[in-house]
Each structure stands twice: as structure tokens, then as C-alpha cells.
Amino acid sequence: MIRVGIVGGTGYTGAELLRLLVQHPQARLAVITSRAEAGQPVAELFPHLRGHLDLSFSEPDIELLATCDLVFFATPNGTAMRMVPELLAQGVRVIDLAADFRLKDPAEWERWYGMPHGCPELLAEAVYGLPEVNRAAIRTARLVANPGCYPTAITLGFLPLVESGAIDPTWLIADAKSGTSGAGRKAEIGLLMAEVGESFKAYAVSGHRHLPEILQNLRLFAGAEVDLTFVPHLVPMIRGIEATLYARLINEGQDLLGLYQDRYAGEPFVDVMPRGTPDTRSVRGSNHCRIAVARQGRTVIVQAVIDNLVKGAAGQAIQNMNLMFGCNEGLGLNTLALLP
Numbered sequence: 001m002i003r004v005g006i007v008g009g010t011g012y013t014g015a016e017l018l019r020l021l022v023q024h025p026q027a028r029l030a031v032i033t034s035r036a037e038a039g040q041p042v043a044e045l046f047p048h049l050r051g052h053l054d055l056s057f058s059e060p061d062i063e064l065l066a067t068c069d070l071v072f073f074a075t076p077n078g079t080a081m082r083m084v085p086e087l088l089a090q091g092v093r094v095i096d097l098a099a100d101f102r103l104k105d106p107a108e109w110e111r112w113y114g115m116p117h118g119c120p121e122l123l124a125e126a127v128y129g130l131p132e133v134n135r136a137a138i139r140t141a142r143l144v145a146n147p148g149c150y151p152t153a154i155t156l157g158f159l160p161l162v163e164s165g166a167i168d169p170t171w172l173i174a175d176a177k178s179g180t181s182g183a184g185r186k187a188e189i190g191l192l193m194a195e196v197g198e199s200f201k202a203y204a205v206s207g208h209r210h211l212p213e214i215l216q217n218l219r220l221f222a223g224a225e226v227d228l229t230f231v232p233h234l235v236p237m238i239r240g241i242e243a244t245l246y247a248r249l250i251n252e253g254q255d256l257l258g259l260y261q262d263r264y265a266g267e268p269f270v271d272v273m274p275r276g277t278p279d280t281r282s283v284r285g286s287n288h289c290r291i292a293v294a295r296q297g298r299t300v301i302v303q304a305v306i307d308n309l310v311k312g313a314a315g316q317a318i319q320n321m322n323l324m325f326g327c328n329e330g331l332g333l334n335t336l337a338l339l340p
């Protein structure tokens, strides 16, 4: 059994880790932290876990966390980097769901996240946790940087086009939409029902912090410097990301469906649709990225959907845990989407 700790067990991604891990046959939850709820039984805050988990929230104490084989950080950006060096030194493996270890360049981190990096010496070692491009390195990693939600959908969507050289890398557009759970479980006026319930808007139009992550992915894993315009939107739904991606074909005769089917053949959590359009509800609660590809003349249109809390966060983190501990990659992740 893998003895698991979660730092940040009261947030949306922490709660999603709990939902999936209580049913995981090889994981045993040992430590779940919350500073605000320390001492409270977890199942009192989350009654759906009654009968599945007999554990109380603890303070995020290093010595306690060091009793685990693996610690997930489901905490705001800039939190994990203060605790990870000590945990690694004590032989604990780590998966960070935040952005602390995703960017390789500490100056780039500081520019986009507005704080100096706490342990830049670990950035080279940290393994980017997108199994579809990095499976072998994840298996042996001590420290995994779990991808951001938009970068998961957008990287998987563009990857076959960019790595095959089928498109012009200087002209890529990602028009992405997210449900409100992507912003976390916090009180904020812009996230009130009355503000977002019947509304739809773009944000971070002049530059979102996921842009450098996506550019780094396409450079390191698809081998191309690309010029990408990325605009995220907030839509009135709770879970889900839909990314509509545009690129220009070099060769109009390209078999696009074949390209995507071949690239993702054997991938347990990427589904390429032979026809039709993927919708977010087809992945709600599931670890799948569902993709369709179409064309209008020379323009390719890729649509990728994920659940931001599952393939975009907790599910992908468990997929990484399975790889790191030699389990079947899909263990504990065979939940189907909830319809309607």
C-alpha cells in the first residue's frame, strides 16, 4: 500500500483527490492537512466520505508528512516550494498540483507568478507530469510537477499537429473556456453566482500564466518554438474545460483523423472521436481528454475537453502516482462521466 498525504485537503482539487483516493485499491490516506479545519474529522466537512475515511485534518507539519511515501500538494502557487526540499531529503516523493515546479526557468516563474522561486535548484530535476509525453521519466521521479488545467487540454490538443510538422508553428490560436471550479474554493466577488451565473467573459487577455507553460511543453515535447495566442474564458458551469484550437495546415491533403488516432493509440485517457464534437459533460468526473479534429480549407480546428478537476488536476496526479509506484496506470481512475 502507498501511504499518502495531502496538503490542502479542503480545496476543490484536494477534495477531488479524496474522492478518488478513498476508492483506490493501493493507496492508504494517512495525513490530510488544513490549517483552518485542523482537528475536525474530514467526513464532517465532506459527508460524502462518511464511512470511507476515518481521519481528521492536521496542520501541515513536515514531520507528520514525512511518515508518508507520497505527498500531494493541492495548495496555492508558492506553497509547495517552501516544504518540498525537506520532504525529498526525508525520502518522501512529491506530486505538486500547483505551478511551483512546472517552469524550468526561475526567472520566468518570477515574472509570471510574482515571487522569487524558493528552491530553483530542484527545477531541473522536477518531472512534468503529462504521461502522454513523459511516461518513462514520471515512473522514476521523486518530484512531479502536475500540469495546469488549460495546459493539459491545449498541449494534448496541439501535440500531434506540432510534433508531426503538419502545421505552420508561427500561427496557433487557443480559445479556451473553463468552469468556475478552476478558480478554486475561495470567496471572491467575481465568482459569485450572481456575477457568473448567466454571463460569459474572457479574462487575462493580454497574457495568462499558463501561456509560458504551454510554450515550454510544445518546445520540449513537440520540438518546436511556436507563436501562440491563448485567451481563456470563464463560463457559467462548475466543472470542465473546452479548448477550441486553430492552426494552419502546410499540406492540405493531411489525414488529420489518422494523425490523431495514431498519436494517441494505446493512450488510456485520450479519446479521439471519429466524428462529432466533444462536450464537457462527456468528461465530467472522468480522467479522459476527449478530442475531435476538423478542417475549414487550410485551417485545422481541434476541440479538446477535460474535467479541470480530474484530467486537469487530481485524476492526472493519481495517474502519475500509479506510474511512480508501479501500479496499473488507470488504477482507481475508471470512473465514467456523469450525465446529465
Ligand SMILES: NC(=O)C1=CN([C@@H]2O[C@H](COP(=O)(O)OP(=O)(O)OC[C@H]3O[C@@H](n4cnc5c(N)ncnc54)[C@H](OP(=O)(O)O)[C@@H]3O)[C@@H](O)[C@H]2O)C=CC1
Binding pocket: 007, 008, 009, 010, 011, 012, 013, 014, 033, 034, 035, 036, 037, 060, 073, 074, 075, 076, 077, 079, 097, 098, 099, 147, 148, 149, 181, 182, 183, 184, 185, 186, 308, 309, 312, 313
Ligand atoms: N481548481 C482547478 O481546476 C485546478 C487547480 N490547480 C492548482 O491546484 C492548486 C489547488 O487548487 P484548488 O484546490 O483549486 O485551491 P483551493 O483554493 O480550493 O484550496 C487550497 C487548499 O490549500 C490549503 N492552503 C492554502 N494556503 C496554504 C498554505 N500556505 N499552506 C498549507 N496549505 C494551504 C487550503 O487549506 P487551509 O487554508 O485550511 O490550510 C486549501 O485546502 C492551486 O495551485 C491551483 O492553481 C491546478 C489545476 C486545476
Ligand SMILES: CC(=O)N[C@@H](CCC(=O)OP(=O)(O)O)C(=O)O
Binding pocket: 077, 097, 098, 099, 147, 148, 149, 150, 178, 179, 180, 181, 182, 183, 184, 209, 232, 234
Ligand atoms: C477559471 C479559472 O480561474 N481558472 C484558473 C486556472 C487554475 C489553475 O489551473 O491553476 P494553476 O495551473 O496555475 O495551478 C485561472 O485561470 O487562474
